[in-house]
Amino acid sequence: MPVPHDIAAETELWDTFAESAFKEDAEPTFCWTQYAGHGPGPELLGSPRRVLEIGCGTGRALASLSAQDVEAHGLDLSPVMVKKTSHRWADTGAVFHHGEVLQWLADCPERYDAVYSIFGAAWFADPSRLFPLVHDRLNPGGVFVFSQPPAIPGAYGPQGMYKGGFAGKAMFTYRYSYKPAVWERLLTRAGFTSARAEVLDAPKSGHIGTLIVRAQR
Numbered sequence: 001m002p003v004p005h006d007i008a009a010e011t012e013l014w015d016t017f018a019e020s021a022f023k024e025d026a027e028p029t030f031c032w033t034q035y036a037g038h039g040p041g042p043e044l045l046g047s048p049r050r051v052l053e054i055g056c057g058t059g060r061a062l063a064s065l066s067a068q069d070v071e072a073h074g075l076d077l078s079p080v081m082v083k084k085t086s087h088r089w090a091d092t093g094a095v096f097h098h099g100e101v102l103q104w105l106a107d108c109p110e111r112y113d114a115v116y117s118i119f120g121a122a123w124f125a126d127p128s129r130l131f132p133l134v135h136d137r138l139n140p141g142g143v144f145v146f147s148q149p150p151a152i153p154g155a156y157g158p159q160g161m162y163k164g165g166f167a168g169k170a171m172f173t174y175r176y177s178y179k180p181a182v183w184e185r186l187l188t189r190a191g192f193t194s195a196r197a198e199v200l201d202a203p204k205s206g207h208i209g210t211l212i213v214r215a216q217r
Contacts, residue, residue: 003174017081017163018081022058028066028089044212045113050111050113051114052075052114055075055076055120056085058081058084059085063092075101082097106133126158127190131187135217145214148210200212
């Protein structure tokens with residue numbers, strides 16, 4: 001049964017996140033994992049001419065791609081974050097859009113060589129709805145790549161997540177967690193010709209790894 005996402009409430013949550021997460025002095029960087037300098041880089045995207053990052057957050061990954069002459073577009077639910085990134089990375093050529101990912105993709109007439117998410121919208125949107133929309137926005141041969149923490153054993157499907165601690169205003173969203181094989185099955189059901197999901201170990205034993213998923217149209 002689909003969970004009842006409250007987009008207005010989630011926008012407020014991500015606006016609050018933007019105020020704390022965005023740093024004016026941040027430098028461009030591209031990293032799929034939560035550990036700086038660990039894991040693969042943008043080579044997982046192939047050699048795209050045009051990319052879209054869904055849930056682009058601070059925009060650092062897009063700024064990094066734009067510096068490599070990639071036409072870089074980002075989408076984020078938070079208008080606060082989009083305003084900040086548009087100003088901070090204006091000189092890079094990266095373009096930032098504001099919108100709710102499912103509706104924005106449904107309305108989007110454009111196509112991309114790669115769509116990706118780094119702990120972004122692919123973690124927070126219903127994959128049964130998101131994946132077909134991403135598939136339709138890719139050029140033939142295009143790739144969809146996303147990363148996020150792996151599922152906690154036994155905790156699968158939509159998971160509620162409060163912002164911060166457990167006191168104060170109830171600000172929450174839903175994130176989606178599955179075993180790697182289930183991610184692969186969801187992607188092939190959405191029309192992708194191939195899909196591979198695997199967990200990359202953390203650089204320190206016993207620490208949280210990173211789920212990295214790559215699918216091709």
